[in-house]
Amino acid sequence: MHPDPRACLRRSISLGVLGLGTLLLAACAGQTSQQTTGDAAPPNFLPGEVVTQQGRLSADLYPIIFVIAVAVFLLVEGLIIYIAFRYRRRPTDRDLPTQTHGNNMLEIAWTIIPAVIVTGLFVLAMSVLFQIEARAADPDVEVDVTGFQWQWTFDYPEEDLSFTGAGVDGPEMVLPVGETVRIRLQAQDVIHSFYVPQFFFKRDVVPGRVNEFEVLVERPGTFGGQCAEFCGLAHSDMFFTVRAVPRAEYDTWVAAEQERANATPPPPASGPPPPSGGPPPSGGAPPAGTVVETATTPDAPLAFTQTALQVTAGASVTANYLNDSNLPHNIAFFQGPDPSAPRIAATEVMPGPGNQQSISFTAPSEPGSYYFHCDVHAQQMIGTFEVTP
């Protein structure tokens, strides 16, 4: 049956209102965010607060593009709605409508006008880009950022400081307010991305390449950052923070950190018990229960001290792992030469220092070379355990 046009219209309007209402609900839920991380305001149609000079210039472009986009949106949607109602087929329509094939003047108009608009936007965007990409002759602070799976290291070459993050919070980069900071980005393994939303900026961290950018933070505060390029298993957890403080406080902080770095005694020679590697080399019938040990020390926080372990086929093994570093680690054993094999056993990922883990499992019955690694740092922390007959 032919649908009643009035009912159709009523239905369309009510559904349209429902749809629009949903959008407005989402928008009204937002307010301009004035807070720093930790207690964020709901998202909004407009960007939140931007705290760097470069970011502010970038964010100031947004309202211009937004207004143009909304204008185009209202124009086109308005035309669609008008056309849908005005030119609906009516029962009185018998003859064909005028079969207009085209109009060259219109074609020229709606080619030229959009071309002018986008060219204008392009010029505007480029002028801002050149400003934010500008490099100072002599930056006040330099920080070298290294990204790796799944943590960050911040090095201050001039102040001789280095911070590597541990756990989900990641490291903290302290910067002086109102001064030019040059940040250099390098990657150890895969592509990451250094993203601070309140800087309105990100730059990729690419192996084999050094990326550089400069920021000038305009107000004190703590700003959250996150890796923004998918980099594997724990990509969601690769956070860091940037804390901007007045210059005086920055100097105090630098001094305190330098003192702390010097005061830390080097690990004593008789420190943690040296890890052993399985049954005694003198051979003979191996004991029924075998103990293997490995560790990670603060000097080499991304390595196992023992990467070659030995067990007997079919024996019940106890693996002891000491994580003495700041980074989250675990140890995971596999039933094959690489991690695509099924997993035999694994400990829980925990940061150190002083974190002793133990896990028991039955060694594979088939002699050969098997694989273990740290789940968090599966590229850097790998080893083999030999299964002897």
Add this chain to the structure above:
Amino acid sequence: MATTAIPRRVAYPTARSRVYEWLTTTDHKKIGILYMTTAFTFFLLGGVMALLVRTELAVPGLQFVPQELYNQLFSMHAVTMIFLFVMPMFVGMGNYIVPIQVGAADMAFPRINALSYWMIPLGGASIMAAFAFGGSPIGWTMYAPLSATEPARGVDLLLMGLVLLGTSSILGAINFLATIFKLRAPGMTLMRMPMFVWVTLVTSVLLLFALPVLTSGLIMLFIDRNYGGGFFDPALGGNPILWQHVFWFFGHPEVYILILPAFGIVSEILPVFSRKPLFGYRAFVLATASIGALGFTVWAHHMFTTGAVYLPFFSFFTFLIAVPTGIKFFNWLATMWGGQLRFDTPMLYAVGFISLFLIGGLDGAFLAVVPFDFMVQDTYWVVSHIHYVLVAGSVFAIFAGIFYWFPKFFGALLNERLGKLQFWLLFIGTNVAFFPQHLLGLDGMIRRIADYAPNAGWTELNFLSTIGAFLIAASIVVFLWNLFITMRGPREAGDDPWDANTLEWATTSPPPPYNFEVLPPVRSERPLFDLKHGAVTAHGVARPAARGETHGEMREDAPEERLGEPVEGHEDQQGEPRGPAAEVSAEAPDATPVAGRGEPDVAQAQTEDRAKPTKPEEHS
């Protein structure tokens, strides 16, 4: 004129096993249906993956899937939807419709056509098998070095599957180009082809140039993974950025491959349901060609944040590509303007497409602004953009095409009430699912994360987005029900249920094995319209335009067609004067003369024509 309907029991003989017929067919119509059915199955699989992703993201905390599986799911969702759903679906529709629209009996290379199809389930099986081997948790973009070092064997299965699919696409592209260039009906010049054929032509050129680049990249990645290669490994002198260049040089034309057929479908539907010709046919052709060409110049706009590309060039061309797209928009609106619009389901989807693809397109304009891209690259802003252009764009157009051509494929119209219900569910669901993601991206929520902080303020919008995803799922359930009841019902759609313009509606539903008994004359881009409304006779005679009428698209340089009078200087090869062959009328006994030489009363013939019912009573 009419083509004698061939009963289904004759067109699909039961003497041979149906299964064997379908497994060995080289008929473009059956291959088209195979493509579309396979593609839709993968759509359902990809949709389930999306629901799993969205369910996990609805609230903070990893409740549902562990990180490892989540990373596999979002990667595979994209691969499935792009390579196993949208591409084969459009190829399937093109396979069925393009040869008929150009008046050919089949594609140029039917057996290669079959081969191209069978590579799809094979490639798809390889890709899906990845889940049993650790999945492929590297994103559909497969950035090196992550993709080169990811130990899961599933990645290699993905690479091999994609190489197979790419080969299928390349073969299909060659087939379409040969068909379009060489097998058109007499009278169908390039500028009289239906717009769907035009977009298929340009899309095939894009496939031909882009897919080999992807295949090369995949092989390089395979070598890096398995044979100690160092294309993308800086330790061996390679460069990870090289992968991105190779991938996106394919990847950007790829997104035009995913949307140009959608533009074509919309351009088919709007004229029929507005009862007006497509406004600015020539402009459309030029705009399509421009989009195709410009599509190869913008690839590095996906790489603005790498610090490794020349930003002004790529930003400028990205802005520029908005212009031909805008031209299409305005021409569509002008097509509807002054028309007599009929909002059957295909038209609802076509208009829905225009209204929502606009949002996706405007998102892209934002992204062309490099400083803004620095903020929202790799955030949910991009996810929102992607899904507006692919769901509100390609998926809407796919459903428009399905509802439009379903009666041609199967002889039955899909249920209108269910179609309208599905449309509104999908329209609302799409907006509820993806509009909030703009705000999330602008607020700094990055993409490809299994979880987010509870105090980030993103919970409400993520929950809303998940509701939208389930609304979309509900709309698909409605569609499946519609499919089920329609296929069980009677097949009474007839040749031309929509009162349409192009050649596929001038034959039976479904068409006989070689598509046409007699080919209608083609003197414009709307051959069936001309036949029905008196601009041509069954004998190919053109009637000059009466006062107040426009026959703008009809060629003036074929004077021998006027009223069938022989014209000096236009004799045929035997030296005989051209004119309607007397024997034509004898061979088409059921051809209905509309108007022609010796028929004085054109207006009367037109009235008679309109009085004939050309479509059945509307289904409710």
